Amino acid sequence: MPAYALLDRDGTLVADRPDGEWRGVTDVPLLPGVASALTALADLGYTLVVVTNQYLIDEGFIAEQDYARTTRSLVAQLEQHGVRLAAVQHCPHARWVACPCRKPGTAMVDAVVRRLGPMDRERSFVVGDSACDTALAERLGVRGFRIGKVDEHGGTPLSSLADLPAALRSSGQSRNVG
Numbered sequence: 001m002p003a004y005a006l007l008d009r010d011g012t013l014v015a016d017r018p019d020g021e022w023r024g025v026t027d028v029p030l031l032p033g034v035a036s037a038l039t040a041l042a043d044l045g046y047t048l049v050v051v052t053n054q055y056l057i058d059e060g061f062i063a064e065q066d067y068a069r070t071t072r073s074l075v076a077q078l079e080q081h082g083v084r085l086a087a088v089q090h091c092p093h094a095r096w097v098a099c100p101c102r103k104p105g106t107a108m109v110d111a112v113v114r115r116l117g118p119m120d121r122e123r124s125f126v127v128g129d130s131a132c133d134t135a136l137a138e139r140l141g142v143r144g145f146r147i148g149k150v151d152e153h154g155g156t157p158l159s160s161l162a163d164l165p166a167a168l169r170s171s172g173q174s175r176n177v178g
C-alpha cells in the first residue's frame with residue numbers, strides 16, 4: 001500500500017510568483033533543498049506525487065503548452081538528482097468553476113490512487129504553502145505540513161520543504177515505508 005507524499009508545486013517545490021508573472025514561464029528552478037528533501041522522502045519509501053492547482057491556465061494567464069513545458073523542466077531537474085515523480089496532477093480550472101479536482105477537492109488524489117494503489121493513510125501526507133493544501137490533508141484524513149505562515153490554517157509548520165525529512169523523523173514516521 002503506497003505511502004504518498006502529496007506535494008504542492010508553487011511555493012513548495014518551486015518559487016511562487018504573482019499571477020501576471022507566470023505568463024510565458026517554461027522553466028521553474030527548484031527551491032534550495034528541494035532535491036535533497038525529495039531524495040530523503042524517496043529513500044523512506046514514499047511515492048512522490050505533485051498535486052497542483054493551476055487555475056491560471058483557464059483564467060488565461062498560462063498557456064497549456066507552457067504549463068506542460070514547466071512540468072517537463074521540473075521532472076528533468078529532479079531526474080538529474082535521481083528523483084522520480086510517480087505522477088504530476090494539475091487542475092487547470094478557473095477559480096469560478098466548481099470542479100472536483102481543485103484542491104481541497106480530492107479528485108486529483110483519487111485519480112492517483114486508482115492508478116497507483118490505495119493510500120496508506122497512516123503515513124501519507126500533504127505538504128504545501130496554502131490553506132487548500134492543509135484542507136486537502138484534512139479531507140483525505142492524512143497528515144498536513146504547511147510551509148511558512150505558522151499561524152494560519154493548521155498543519156505542522158515548516159520553514160521550507162528541506163525541513164520535512166527531519167519533521168517526519170521527529171514524529172516517528174521515518175521508518176522505511178517501502
Ligand SMILES: [Mg+2]
Pocket residue numbers: 008009010011012016128129130
Ligand atoms: Mg502553493
Ligand SMILES: [Zn+2]
Pocket residue numbers: 091092093099100101102
Ligand atoms: Zn479542476
